[in-house]
Amino acid sequence: MAIQQADKLLKKHKDLHCAKVLKAIGLQRTGKQDEAFALAQEVATLEPTDDNSLQALTILYREMHRPELVTKLYEAAVRKVPSSEEYHSHLFMAYARVGEYKKMQQAGMTLYKIVPKNPYYFWSVMSLVMQAISAQDKKLSQTMFLPLAERMVEKMVKEEKIEAEAEVQLYYMILERLGKYVEALEVVRGQLGEKLTSELQSRENKCMSLYKQLERWPECNALSCKLLLKNPDDWQFYMSYFDSLFHLIDQGWEPPSEGEHCSEGEVRSSVAQAIAFVEERLAVEEAKETRPLRGPFLARLELIRRLRARGCPEEQELGEPLELMFQYFIKFGDKPCCISDLKIYLDLLTTDHHFINRLMETVPLSEPQDDGVALPGDTRALQRHLCVAQLSRALGLHHALDTTGKLDLIRQLKSHYRHGLQFGKSCLKTELQFSDMYCLLASHVYIDLWAETGDETMLWQCLGLLEEGLSHSSSNAQFKLLLILLFCRMGAFEPVVDLYSSLDAKHVQHDTIGFLLTRYAESLGQFAAASQSCNFSLRFFHSNQKDTSEYIIQAYKYGAFEKIPEFIAFRSRLNRSLHFAQVRTERMLLDLFLEADLSSSLEDNVKSMGLCPEEDDIPWTDMRDNRDLTVLTSWDPADRQLSEEQRSFSLQEELLWLKVRFLTLRLVGTLAVLSHPPTPRNAEKAAENGVVAKPDILRPLLDQLNTTLQNGAQFLERGVQYPFLGPSPTRLAHALASGSCHCQVLAFQLAAYVQELDAAALGESRPRMTLCLSELPLLEILNKCKGDLLEVKEGQCKTQPTLLENLVFFVETVCVVHWVSCFCAGVLRPLKASLQKRKKKKKEPISATMVVFSGFQEFTAGLQSLFSEVLDHIKGQETSLTALKLGELTLEEEEAFVKLAMDKLRSSYLRSLQELGDLLKKRADVLKSLKI
């Protein structure tokens, strides 16, 4: 429609530029990129200067992801209309979009000369700062760009032309980056600093940070105290006060005999003064009629910890930690945050049991009920009791219980959970139940029991309990997250789809928790869902580049200079995201598994996804792990929480596995590239003429894959374990154990051999192939898939999700073998023909090459029987799963919910089996007709 309108206009006015561009936009949006581009260039080469054409072209180029063309456009426009403020300003923004900092600097100054407005001048200054930030040579930043920027600002200061807060902010940024903290301090504390008003406490915060940089501990000390007197609850200033205190003590600082302690006023530099300061704050709180602030009470514990770490006996003056934490609980135990406040200081306790017992005595509970559990009478009592339970767990008391003790604990927690539901009867669907966290605690104990005993019943009970919890509290994200984790670990991905979608995770959350979805979808054989999950994430990452650029420009416009490097770092953090590289790779592999050499040829697939096997475009050395690995709530003791070391191991493992997958993808891509273009070539002639064979890229990639697999095996030898609620292990261990990696490597080796055979053009001197296709160890993988996924034994439900994962590895490997054999067939076909021709001419002994040919026939025949075997296995599993009577189990009270979970699991297994079976059937059909 838009295109027609534009055409109509163009009939009347043949040279109306703007109409042409609008038509081009129409073409672009209807997928005719090439036509659109040609039409746009037609206009662009005329170097238009009318605003409409320029703006329309800007929009078009942005949509084409060609922002660099916008700069050309406005460069031409300002050449023709050199006095236009507007076009110069557009040119500056066009440079900003592509990060041409040097040109931005010049464009800003040109603008300022045309129209002497401050913002233009400071755009230019900021562009110098950006040159400094982006410079590879940090010395150049410090000796050239930043000093130049500094001088430019100084000039304005001297001429008293500074107008806006943003300008002072930028000055501060420059001085800070130059390490000129003294000068920065003068600016902040001086007249210019008075402009820093938008942000609250902007001057104080900047001063504090500068005092720390300058190690001016007296000022840091005095300012912290001043701010604490104003707001005794601001935690960061307790930290800076205590930091400064111990620095001053270590330095042996003495106050001057007369006059002010320092420019910020009174310094409290002795332990006695610090203790007095904290106690004064406490006294104020204690005297209050209203509820006291938490800050001073926690500050006391913090001070004790710091004194204890230094071996200062004065810590005792502040009191006994157990007693103080007890009092804290009395005051704040009915707040849900009490646990997160106190858990930081639990290491100060020496007798855990005593502490918990004392707390418990203060919680008002009813007389024990029939089941021996005493219950709270209102939500405050409930919250207090819950806090004690959470603290017990954090102290490791739950873990210390034996199996009977744990089961009894679960019974009590469940009793509290169900009893507490009565308080939340009027809660809206969007609210949590008061007692939800009991349910989560009980689930954690179930998981402990399962981990200790391997008794799978515990996991079933846990699933049932969480399903029950979700039925009462449908927006509890923690229930959903844990259910997702449990279902995945038990091999069922189907229920995860709905659970995850009900979390309504969007945008940046795809990067932070998308791994919950993408880690298991494919490995559990739900390829369709896996594709979709990858797509969610990819859509987010792809929009990032364009999105962030626009806001970098906005930040210039609004003078939010400090945000510009922040936005650029943010963009880079997303571009370098581990998850991004993973979903990109897996998405391509999935496409190939599902389509390549089935609905379309491998070559077409590889071509359409724009995969270039020679190229490694993953930023391996600077990958960002944006996963939120603590998204699942955990009250485990500190030594069982996810450690920094485990985090880094997890990233290492993810990178190793990603490398395996990426190399596999590139190897498959290479097969496509090597057999393309499929022109029938005369191998003999090529050899005679000494034509160089296609460059061998298979071998180097194969070597890399082998090295990576070795590194992977070495990594696994370390036996790294992660907390259950932390990151899941990758597929690496199972992949190696299943034999699929080994088999795929052999297949690629074969491809490389055949390719070399082709290159040598039937050279009989080639070494005999040491392996035939028919010897690929596919059967070994298949044997590791045999067994029952789900069975009921002695009334207990047992799952073997590893069998499913191995089946997926089998299917993936079959795909690789399929492509390798197509590749081999493609190479061998012309070779065989020419060999037969030659044989007719003169009699030759049966060559090594013939062995390859006969081996190929054996191989395809062997594959067919393998296919029928695996399809029989799948059929058998489907039949027995369907026939399995899950209802007859002797389940106790939570029967209905556990049954629900079991049904979900079975349904999911069936779906996985069906997807895998369908794919195998398709591959079997195509392979049947493969001949050389």
Place this chain on the structure above:
Amino acid sequence: MLGSKMTTLRAFTCDDLFKFNNINLDPLTETYGIPFYLQYLAHWPEYFIVAEAPGGELMGYIMGKAEGSVAREEWHGHVTALSVAPEFRRLGLAAKLMELLEEISERKGGFFVDLFVRVSNQVAVNMYKQLGYSVYRTVIEYYSASNGEPDEDAYDMRKALSRDTEKKSIIPLPHPVRPEDIE
């Protein structure tokens, strides 16, 4: 009870987007696209404040802006998003964050602060009332529902700042308005 939030209050930065799941997995808290956050950070960075607990967890945040015509006495602070993680509720943190936004709006010479809230979100409506806000008007079907449920109305709630000495800005409108009628 107000003020017992024991927190570090600081400017929200892009990196916080990677850490706010405990707050944003709440059903009433919307996770916006990146452009939305960046727009606020680029234009009104001082209005985007996050509260951090001593353990490093994010407790909650407020995101707002300044807008409206000064000449028509409509220049005001607007609360776009306010959310506190479940674990850190009932501490008065939301009130503290509102107080900060009001103070920034005062400094900018705003006449009032306003916000939109779901009519059904009684907890929030009551909290805002306690903080001195009153319903200025009802906006019909302001919140579009995704899952087949009917669209929901919003209250536009306001609180006058000191510049509006006669509290003209908060005199309730007699009739509800449509979303297209609001600026």
